[in-house]
Amino acid sequence: MxxxxxxxxxxxxxxxxxxxxxxxxxxxxxxxxxxxxxxxxxxxxxxxxxxxxxxxxxxxxxxxxxxxxxxxxxxxxxxxxxxxxxxxxxxxxxxxxxxxxxxEDPELADLFAFLLESNEARRAVRRGDDLRELIMRPVDTEAIKAEIERCEQRKRQIDEELEELDELEGRLPDLEAKRTRLNDELEELREELEAAQEELDETNVDVEERREEQSELETKLEELRETRSEIERVRERIETERESIDALEEEREEVESELESLSTGDETDRSKLEAEIDTLQAEKADLSEEISQLQSTIQFNEQLLSGQESILPEGSSDDGGDGDGDVTDQLLADDETVTCWTCGSSVARDQIETTIEQLRTARQERLEERSELNTELDERRETLSTINENRTEYRQTQRRLDSIDDEMERREERVDDLIDEREELTDEIDDLEAEIDDLETEDYGDVLDQHKEVNQLEFELERKQRELENIEEQIDDIEDRLDEREGLEARRDDVTDELTDLRTRIDQIEADAVEAFNEHMENLLEVLGYGNLDRIWIDRTSREVREGRRKVTRSSFDLKIVRSTDDGAAYEDTIDHLSESEREVTGLVFALAGYLVHEVYETxxxxxxxxxxxxxxxxxxxxxxxxxxxxxxxxxxxxxxxxxxxxxxxxxxxxxxxxxxx
CATH class of the missing domain: 3.40.50.300 (P-loop containing nucleotide triphosphate hydrolases)
Known part of the structure; x- marks a missing residue:
């Protein structure tokens, strides 16, 4: 530091x-x-x-x-x-x-650098106010909480992606085993096809005499093979569409469940909340105006008490100007009274001091009222925001449900069309097989059987090849996704570190403030030598407080004082029993702690x-x-x-x- x-x-x-x-x-x-x-x-x-x-x-x-x-x-x-x-x-x-x-924003300086008599840090110590609230006021805890929620959301998304990668990685062994099996089956099919083709070539048939029949047969066999391939593709498309429909049905159930859990809120409740917010804002504006007027009155009375030139009538300055200086002489001659510049009457100094203290008390009460109004406003706004967010989410979820229904309807129509196409292809296959049977002759039967076998093997080889390509494509996709793991893990580590920093930031500021105050208070007490005043320090504890409708645990700064008697016995004292000098020094040290913890010297x-x-x-x-x-x-x-x-x-x-x- x-x-x-x-x-x-x-x-x-x-x-x-x-x-x-x-x-x-x-x-x-x-x-x-x-x-x-x-x-x-x-x-x-x-x-x-x-x-x-x-x-x-x-x-x-x-x-x-x-x-x-x-x-x-x-x-x-x-x-x-x-x-x-x-x-x-x-x-x-x-x-x-x-x-x-x-x-641009003077809050830090007003609290911890501009240490005039009216400085809030000094006054908080004198009155025994909540020191923790004051030292933490410049810290936007709500913004930190919102950032924590955003980081947690990012971490959940990354964790879900990593879990998905784990699932994909778990599928790899089965896919690789399936790829190996398909490669083996393909190799066997190629060998069988090669043997069948050799056998067909070696068959002793009068090719010249049966060239026309053979050509027609081969054409029909090629048509049969292509038709079988086409019906296989249709079956695969039907299966894919049905899997998509099943997935859509599961998604639809989830969306319906989500829709049931959402409440759009009663319109009357929204109108009532908006009216309450308007009323509270008006009350807050009135309080702010009253606080401003009280502050102006306090400053004026403080100037009156200090005898500043601004409260004296024109020509009565304290710098030896053209005026005769009578009023200034009166002020300096009698420290117990002050001459009012508006009416010329003498007013007792202690009366003005009492008035100032009453005004400060009134201003503090208004500040507390405004703080309570702020809490109520935040609650109402949060409730209204929740209702609005739920209404928006409800509409979005309903649109999503409608979109799923439309997609399911389209896919079911597509399945119906594919089923019709499959039936037509099945009829074509029956017709082709019948035509091929008609082309068979007693002398040519063996050749036809060999042609059918070769045709069936080619069809099976093509089907297995497509299946292998699909498996290899899945493996490549998974391996590409697994390459993202290192980057995702690094991002998760960064987000985890950021979360740790955010979650400990408030505690760290509180701890630093207490440490700074205790260290400087100890050093100054040793230097200043206040008789029987042994130690002043802040004890950081936790207590349960109410925030709106909730009870939360919050830190508390308790000012501790230890004195000693003439015979050396130590006893605990309170801020009320400190001398005015001791209270002022304590207030200054508290302000210094805030100055250092918030690094005001950089601002x-x-x-x-x-x-x-x-x-x-x-x-x-x-x-x-x-x-x-x-x-x-x-x-x-x-x-x-x-x-x-x-x-x-x-x-x-x-x-x-x-x-x-x-």
Whole structure:
């Protein structure tokens, strides 16, 4: 994993430049970053968080805000020779984005790289939420399951082909034995025919006197031989057609059975399902709109709490501009209250914090409701899809059954025609034999018998030759098919390997996430030295949960904490009893684990850190030192006193808000 990071660092340009306009509390700013650590140093309300939001906006995140008195803004990030731009516009109370940001999908970065105070990974640890759900959210488990089903289908098809080859291979010994027997019989027939022809040639008959009779007899014998050959071919065709009819009857029984097992579903049920889906989609859209409004309200209150420029009336900036700075002075003078820019009244900071927490709780409840709606929608869609698929399969199966009936009818008519033809040929043979008998004379009887024998032997030889050719053709076909075995076995091995990878992929990601968190948590706790805090780790267990109407087994990430008393006795604790500093560090490490497991450094070169005030300066410096070895660009917003404790080589940005920012 570290080697991949080093490759990402080599491929990432050494310098980046950001331009921001009307983002958060920023009027206008231009900042350059060197690869490594950049510290945004300053007091509260100096647009450090706004600059991080501007970076997020250019990279593709939607978790950004416009300046309160602005209707539009933009962020540009120049990275090497590439320029990424994002515009923001306020429309009907919501922010609409446009442009070409660095990321097409910001989900991974929002979860594990943009670690502001509102970051979901940090908050999940603080609240004791389901960590497994969050770490696995970027993984499209449904797509993996669908791919598993496709691979299983491919493997079944290959297995069926290999079984068919095994059956064909089992037929080879009998066919080869039959070929040997036919060759022996053919050799005997050739010898008998040769002897019969020699005997006929040696027969002492006055050929000249009986030339006319002999010619007519030979003609009739040739006709008899050809007719017998023809009737043999007709018999073979009748047998082939009847075998085909038998196979069609078996197939018809299978199709009828399949048809009986299919249900097309009641039309009323389909209409009801479609109506329910429409209703659920409308409810989901309403919830999404409410969630968006709640998020905007939360961001606004967070800005109000931090005293950003975007919430202050025009002319009251924190950068020493033309305003008299009275409001800013009031904010800095009294950390316990915040002046509302809409009405000018002072509001208690803890009241705003309570409101923010209530809004977050409400938003989380709406998110859970939306998740439940998604589950219901998926169930309804799956049921409707099953009904539609069954209806389609039913129609296809019915057409297949009709096609089989038509084919059987055609073949039965063909058999009837062939039977009539066979009867006609039989009558012809009787007539020819009768004519040949009439041509026999007492003196010529032996010759006629010899002619009949030669004729019969030639007919039998021709029939055996055709049978041998058919057997050899079957053997050649089987041997050609058996040549496919090696390729099929190789394909089955590939599909089996792919199936193994797919089936273990989810487990592997979970295991890697737990391993990464536990390793980095252990390392950081050793570095940070939290008194009686011995260990924090994730224990990966399994539990049974309900998915729609089914119960399935799913992994669970249980956060375990062990402390020790003054006399050295260890005891288990809970996340609720961790100090604020310990909770923040745990949340950051969890985010780092997701960052590494999902290889976010290959997707986005930045990691952003903010709201670290709960951690003391010395430990903040150690956290930054630890994180910087895993991130190409690590940008951290710190108070001045915390920034002074950072020991690693780093750039410092202390003034934000003007185009001349270094």
């Amino acid at each position: 570290k080697t991949d990071l080093e490759t990402a660092e080599r491929d990432t340009p050494a310098q980046a430049t950001l331009y921001a306009d009307n983002i958060g509390g920023i009027d206008e700013a231009k900042v350059s970053f060197e690869q490594g650590v950049t510290v945004l140093s300053g007091r509260n309300a100096t647009n450090r968080t706004s600059l991080l939001q501007a970076i997020m906006a250019a990279l593709g995140s939607d978790q950004v805000s416009l300046k309160a008195d602005a209707s539009e803004g933009e962020a540009e990030l120049e990275l090497g020779d590439d320029l990424y731009r994002r515009s923001l516009e306020r429309r009907n109370g919501t922010i609409v984005t446009d442009g070409e940001p660095y990321l 986005v070169p930045f990691m952003l850190l903010d709201s670290l005030e709960a951690i003391d300066s010395e430990r903040i410096a150690k956290v930054i030192e630890y994180f910087q070895s895993y991130v190409p660009y690590l940008t951290v917003a710190l108070l001045d006193e915390d920034a002074q404790a950072v020991d690693v080589d780093h750039e410092v940005v202390s003034e934000i808000g003007s185009p001349t920012t270094p």
